[in-house]
Amino acid sequence: MFSTDAEQWAKDTFYHTELGDSRRTKRLVKLASSLANHLGQSLVQSLKSPADIEAAYRFTRNQAIDPQAIAEAGFAATVEHTKHYDCLLALEDTTSLEFSHQTVRGEMGHTTSNKRSRGMHAHSVLLFAPEEQHVVGLIEQERWTRDLQAYGQNQRHASRPYIEKESYKWERASRAMETRLGNGIQKVISVCDREADVIEYLTYKISHQQRFIVRSMQSRCIKESEERLYQYSDSLAHAGTRTVQVRQKGGRKARKASCEVRYAPVTVKIPANKTGEPVPLYYVGCQEVGHEKGLNWHILTSEPVRTKEDAARILDYYEKRWLIEEFHKAWKSGGTQVEGLRMQSKENLERMVVILAFIAVRLHQLRYLGLNKEEAEKQSCETILSPLAWKLLWSKQEKSKPPKHAPSLYWAYINLGKLAGWHDSKRNGRVGWERLWEGWFMLQTILEGYLLAQSLDL
Structure with a gap:
């Protein structure tokens, strides 16, 4: 099922990868986590420091790392x-x-x-x-x-x-x-x-x-x-x-x-x-x-x-x-944009292709939860969002005080899309891949900002 924490998801998925060196596995987990949090962005855009960027490129160029592993x-x-x-x-x-x-x-x-x-x-x-x-x-x-x-x-x-x-x-x-x-x-x-x-x-x-x-x-x-x-x-x-x-x-x-x-x-x-x-x-x-x-x-x-x-x-x-x-x-076109990769060799490319395939599954899980409207309306949005996260989303979108009980998962799906500028122009209630993940990332940024502000107040 969908994991709300990208770092935990990356650990659960790749922590036991046999790459011949535990440091390579740790780098894989860190790389996958960053790419999952910055969907569709390049290595440079998804990583924070020059050191992390260089380490990621070394990983993708390492001939000892088998994509199949x-x-x-x-x-x-x-x-x-x-x-x-x-x-x-x-x-x-x-x-x-x-x-x-x-x-x-x-x-x-x-x-x-x-x-x-x-x-x-x-x-x-x-x-x-x-x-x-x-x-x-x-x-x-x-x-x-x-x-x-x-x-x-x-x-x-x-x-x-x-x-x-x-x-x-x-x-x-x-x-x-x-x-x-x-x-x-x-x-x-x-x-x-x-x-x-x-x-x-x-x-x-x-x-x-x-x-x-x-x-x-x-x-x-x-x-x-x-x-x-x-x-x-x-x-x-x-x-x-x-x-x-x-x-x-x-x-x-x-x-x-x-x-x-x-x-x-x-x-x-x-x-x-x-x-x-x-x-x-x-x-x-x-x-x-x-x-x-x-x-x-x-x-x-x-x-x-x-x-x-x-x-x-x-x-x-x-x-x-x-x-x-x-x-x-x-x-491909709607989420991780794997066809936009610009690597220097087939082997380097395939390492990234494999990682992005599993990130695409994670995105697919999130979107399907919302697309299945009948079931999504029965479930609490706390299936995918923490109490603080959905309350921040409510305040941002509804412009009112959050309710005592968490709204539905379908409400979260729709409002994550709206947070990223989705307007349901086709009147089909289907949030596109890009808008859904952009809304998810924007909410994580809002949450991080709120937690940082709270820590500074202390």
Whole structure:
């Protein structure tokens, strides 16, 4: 869960990092704490003294410090948090990080169909507790750069071994999770988009008794019918209707989609060019009514789906997949602004990329607490703010004497945004990443000033 104290959060996350020297670990904790308190700012802007700035640059340039060692400490901290939950969704997705700094571009690979783009890719797995509505933390992240000489390799995709393809990243992530969680993997359900609809991945998950929900990318052959999966779904009985909130993305406007739900057990056949046994799964369909090109989800899952309530739960879980996209926003353009880093080498860059990934999770936790309005209105703002901090925020924003009882968490979320100049111009009650964290930082500054004034009066 979200930690209000940046220094304590940094200790909890990185204090046990194995860097070969305890002084390096202490420097990591101090660096992470400063960056967390000065979101989106450079090393120079976030650190107070020239000595601290120089020490931070020495840390990022130190070839003896393995970025993966930093990441493993963060994953271990997440493992500790998982012990408090009975069910966890492992929300997975891949994103690209593009860098414009000329010095480091020469060490990067291509990231899009544009051959001139330069950067790295990252496949992240974020754990979310659906019953408690908590963003728990990162449990896995793989980072890589594509070989520039292999540009256009997709043309030879069919002839390459599975473990050499980028699609193997889904299985690799599951293997890493199982290594870290041990028996705890049994309470984890991987939730993936269409890119994970790879027969080898589905086979691996079933054979290792790992739970998953994957949106189908192709209408596969099934044993239950001579027709393919999507055509077969049209013949299934309706299991009720569902309203899906379609989120705004790119040029697509946010809207509500009225959908019909179907479900059935299915057995997916292995493609003719591959070997293996058929894969027994469950199917859940969610198709928008009255729109030929509207929302249409075909979902394959290992979770038993025998009732319409089971189907509804699978769709509930799949709808949480947007949280991994929100993490990427917090990491990239909206929060820590990782793509703005200007380091001199790929290795130096990756050390900072990893640290900022865990800071982005912390920001994501704070924002999700407020976005979940129904729950946030039930909770006290003292979940994230000290009594003195919320009273100072009240005096600043409400211009009146603070009440006897703490206001809600949602009140704190909205007023942290307003403190930084947010006006809800879109009338959606969603405070943006920058304004939320700027408000948080401004409140910490007000609190420090108040405490300093009090000490001087003594």
